[in-house]
Amino acid sequence: MREDLGRLAVLHHPQETCGLLVGRASDSLVEVVQFASARNLNRERAHDRYLLDPEDFLRADREARREALEIVGIWHSHPDSPARPSSTDLRLAWAGYSYLIISTSGQAARDFRSWRLTDDHFEEERLEEEDPTP
Amino acid sequence: MSQATVRIPAPLRGFTGGAAEVAARGGSVREVLRSVGAAHEGLERQILNESGEVREFVNLFLGDQNIRSLAGLDSPVEEGAVIHIVPAVAGGAS
Numbered sequence: 001m002r003e004d005l006g007r008l009a010v011l012h013h014p015q016e017t018c019g020l021l022v023g024r025a026s027d028s029l030v031e032v033v034q035f036a037s038a039r040n041l042n043r044e045r046a047h048d049r050y051l052l053d054p055e056d057f058l059r060a061d062r063e064a065r066r067e068a069l070e071i072v073g074i075w076h077s078h079p080d081s082p083a084r085p086s087s088t089d090l091r092l093a094w095a096g097y098s099y100l101i102i103s104t105s106g107q108a109a110r111d112f113r114s115w116r117l118t119d120d121h122f123e124e125e126r127l128e129e130e131d132p133t134p
Numbered sequence: 135m136s137q138a139t140v141r142i143p144a145p146l147r148g149f150t151g152g153a154a155e156v157a158a159r160g161g162s163v164r165e166v167l168r169s170v171g172a173a174h175e176g177l178e179r180q181i182l183n184e185s186g187e188v189r190e191f192v193n194l195f196l197g198d199q200n201i202r203s204l205a206g207l208d209s210p211v212e213e214g215a216v217i218h219i220v221p222a223v224a225g226g227a228s
Contacts, residue, residue, distance in 0.1 A: 016226055025144070042224070049226030054193040054200065057220050061141070070154065071144065074223050081227035089225035092191070096145035099225075 002129055005035055006109030009077035009102040015046040020060040021073035021098060030072050030098050030125070036060040049088065050076050073098030073114070080105060083113040085122045093117045098125055135159045138166050138215040142177075145221060149177035163196060164207035166217060181219060191222040 009017055018040055023033040038056035042049045052074065064070050074097055078086075083103040085093070093099060095117045103111040115122040140156050142149075150156055156174065160166035164186075171178025183189050187207075194201045195218040201209050211217070 018223070042226075045226070048228040050224060052223035054195070054220045054222065057193075057223065058195055058198070058218055061143075061218070061220075076225060078227040086226060086228055088228065092222075092224045094143075094145040094221050094223070096143075096147070 001032070001035065002109075002112060005075060005100075005102060006104075006112070008037065009104045009109050010107070012040075012077065013104045013106050014079040016040055016042075016048065016050040016077050016079060018050045018052045018074065018076035020052075020057060020071050021075055021100060022060060022064045022069050023072045024069060025072045032072060032098075033069055035075060036063070047079060048081070052076075071097075073100060075100040075102065077102045077104050077109075083111040085115050089115075090117075090122060093122070100127075135161050135165070136211045136213040136215060138211050138213075138217055140166060140170050141216060141218040143219055143221050146177060146180055146219065149174045149180065160211055162207065162211055163194060163201055163209045163217060166211055167207070191224075193220040193222060194218070195220055 019035055019037040021032045021035055023031045039053040040046055040050040041053050042051040061071055078101055083101040099115045101113055102109050114125040114127050116125050137159055140158055142154055158166045158169035160169050181192050196209050
């Protein structure tokens with residue numbers, strides 16, 4: 001999944017792109033089973049801002065529920081910028097979601113980091129990828 | 135008055151005891167939200183501002199339609215309607 005997300009993020013470079021993380025969440029673990037793409041409605045500042053199309057959020061939520069899953073987080077890219085939340089990310093974040101940020105260059109996804117809003121700041125979450133090989 | 139279902143996104147489920155859906159009655163979206171707010175303290179304030187309007191960073195969908203493209207909070211609610219509270223998701227590198 002990391003590779004697929006990275007390819008998608010690089011495809012839109014140097015514009016920011018975004019989407020939803022779908023899976024299951026408990027108090028101590030967020031399991032991302034799949035991801036959904038979404039349109040960035042911020043065309044004027046697409047190089048450093050995103051506004052996720054709420055219709056895409058709604059569609060992803062419905063599809064998730066059909067599979068007994070839910071939206072557990074948001075992913076978006078930072079073209080040529082670190083995979084760390086900006087002040088804008090902080091100001092507009094919702095508690096209760098994981099925020100996966102993908103730092104991209106023109107050639108590759110350089111870094112993946114996930115963050116969760118805790119009180120008034122972000123704390124980094126540990127990312128683990130399940131080995132798909134049996 | 136119609137019976138409707140309101141879908142609650144994860145960031146707001148602390149106000150509903152963790153419930154992802156709540157049932158409510160009302161003839162309009164406004165009435166349904168008021169009904170939900172009466173049953174779940176603090177939730178209505180997350181959705182509506184002090185003037186009783188939908189907050190900038192919240193979207194309300196009645197079925198597939200954003201209520202901003204309908205009659206807003208006065209949009210009539212039919213029996214069995216589903217209202218989705220969709221958080222506005224935004225940010226960026228700078």
